[in-house]
Amino acid sequence: MSKLKLFARESWLLLVSSFVFGLLIAVTNAALSDRIEQNKSAKLNELTKTLLPNAEIFQPVQAEIEITLPDGSKEPARIFEALSADKQRVGWSFMARGSGFSGDIELVLAADRDFQKLMGYNVLVSSETPGFGDQMKNDYYRNQFVNAPTGQLTLSKTGDPATVDNQIVAMTGATVTSTAVVNIVNTFVVQIKDQMTKKGLIGNVAQ
Amino acid sequence: MSPSNNSNPYSTALFAGLWKENPTFRLLIGLCPPLAVTTAVKPALTMGLSVIFVLVCSNIVVSLMRNLIKPHVRIIMFTVTIATFVTICDMFLKAFTPKMSEILGAYVPLIIVNCLIIFRAEACASKSGLVVSILDAVGMGAGFTLSLCVLAGVRELLATGHVFDIRVMPEAYVPCLAFQMPVGAFVTLGLLLGLIALLTRKKGA
Numbered sequence: 012m013s014k015l016k017l018f019a020r021e022s023w024l025l026l027v028s029s030f031v032f033g034l035l036i037a038v039t040n041a042a043l044s045d046r047i048e049q050n051k052s053a054k055l056n057e058l059t060k061t062l063l064p065n066a067e068i069f070q071p072v073q074a075e076i077e078i079t080l081p082d083g084s085k086e087p088a089r090i091f092e093a094l095s096a097d098k099q100r101v102g103w104s105f106m107a108r109g110s111g112f113s114g115d116i117e118l119v120l121a122a123d124r125d126f127q128k129l130m131g132y133n134v135l136v137s138s139e140t141p142g143f144g145d146q147m148k149n150d151y152y153r154n155q156f157v158n159a160p161t162g163q164l165t166l167s168k169t170g171d172p173a174t175v176d177n178q179i180v181a182m183t184g185a186t187v188t189s190t191a192v193v194n195i196v197n198t199f200v201v202q203i204k205d206q207m208t209k210k211g212l213i214g215n216v217a218q
Numbered sequence: 219m220s221p222s223n224n225s226n227p228y229s230t231a232l233f234a235g236l237w238k239e240n241p242t243f244r245l246l247i248g249l250c251p252p253l254a255v256t257t258a259v260k261p262a263l264t265m266g267l268s269v270i271f272v273l274v275c276s277n278i279v280v281s282l283m284r285n286l287i288k289p290h291v292r293i294i295m296f297t298v299t300i301a302t303f304v305t306i307c308d309m310f311l312k313a314f315t316p317k318m319s320e321i322l323g324a325y326v327p328l329i330i331v332n333c334l335i336i337f338r339a340e341a342c343a344s345k346s347g348l349v350v351s352i353l354d355a356v357g358m359g360a361g362f363t364l365s366l367c368v369l370a371g372v373r374e375l376l377a378t379g380h381v382f383d384i385r386v387m388p389e390a391y392v393p394c395l396a397f398q399m400p401v402g403a404f405v406t407l408g409l410l411l412g413l414i415a416l417l418t419r420k421k422g423a
């Protein structure tokens with residue numbers, strides 16, 4: 012009993028403060044969480060709209076699609092059906108992530124309405140080296156993914172970046188980042204396409 | 219805080235952090251943000267203002283509770299207090315300046331372990347009245363913000379030719395991208411520390 016009294020005497024301020032501080036954080040979170048979520052969605056929509064200019068509505072795909080990452084772990088895919096103002100499907104967008112040269116890279120990718128061609132990617136999160144890996148945000152590298160087939164892409168050190176095919180020409184001085192982006196795209200695109208086909212979400216894949 | 223005996227304690231608390239006890243350039247504490255978020259002036263300024271907010275709030279709370287805090291739980295009390303205000307600050311940044319929050323990334327939550335804040339709680343707020351604690355927090359925070367902006371200004375200028383997104387260098391200037399990288403932060407900080415040491419030695423300070 013005396014131990015309990017000692018505990019209460021020594022730590023009551025810490026307990027009361029923790030409770031009050033927790034309450035303060037909860038109130039702030041309740042007041043700002045909607046706005047924070049809106050900001051996240053707005054950013055995602057803004058980045059996706061540059062890939063699918065005709066898209067107005069991004070409807071989350073309810074079907075469970077699971078991605079197996081290179082390290083063997085699994086995670087659910089976040090896929091959106093992009094619809095025009097008159098509710099016609101104009102494409103698909105989805106999140107993809109993987110390890111880069113310095114930390115994780117997160118991308119938002121888009122594919123056409125039949126999931127036959129990629130419409131490109133935008134960078135959500137990256138801390139790649141400025142002037143080197145950071146060039147993944149530049150058109151020179153990004154444009155190679157526009158209209159590329161939704162199959163396995165390969166990285167090459169030489170070639171014509173203007174040619175639309177499954178060969179991606181690496182960025183000079185940033186081989187690790189170039190490889191990382193191609194690996195991320197390959198990991199997510201192929202698995203998402205396979206599973207969406209099996210679930211009947213994309214019908215005319217054979218065309 | 220070390221107020222001199224012959225000066226007003228309020229003005230000493232307010233102005234010490236700006237130069238005489240500048241946390242970055244004179245005390246060399248809390249050096250993680252000066253090295254990590256000074257690639258441009260805007261994020262540096264946002265980080266500085268965030269630190270001022272956390273420093274003022276934590277100093278107020280610690281000062282008000284200074285007679286109730288048991289000595290052996292004081293560090294955990296300071297940490298809980300600082301963590302609360304950093305979390306609130308992080309949420310405000312995410313809600314009202316999402317782009318800046320994204321640029322600063324993990325460095326906002328890392329304010330919790332910035333030794334400048336816990337140092338001021340221990341050295342000043344836990345021993346001083348409310349007014350002195352607030353003035354100390356404002357002064358130290360302003361000094362910290364100033365040093366971040368100076369570092370960021372030099373790095374942004376040399377790395378991009380711009381300051382605050384305004385072109386300063388002539389078109390012919392070739393940007394030195396190394397100043398945007400960690401090496402640029404260390405080199406700039408080292409050179410500024412050397413310059414300050416030179417200036418203060420000449421003045422006999």
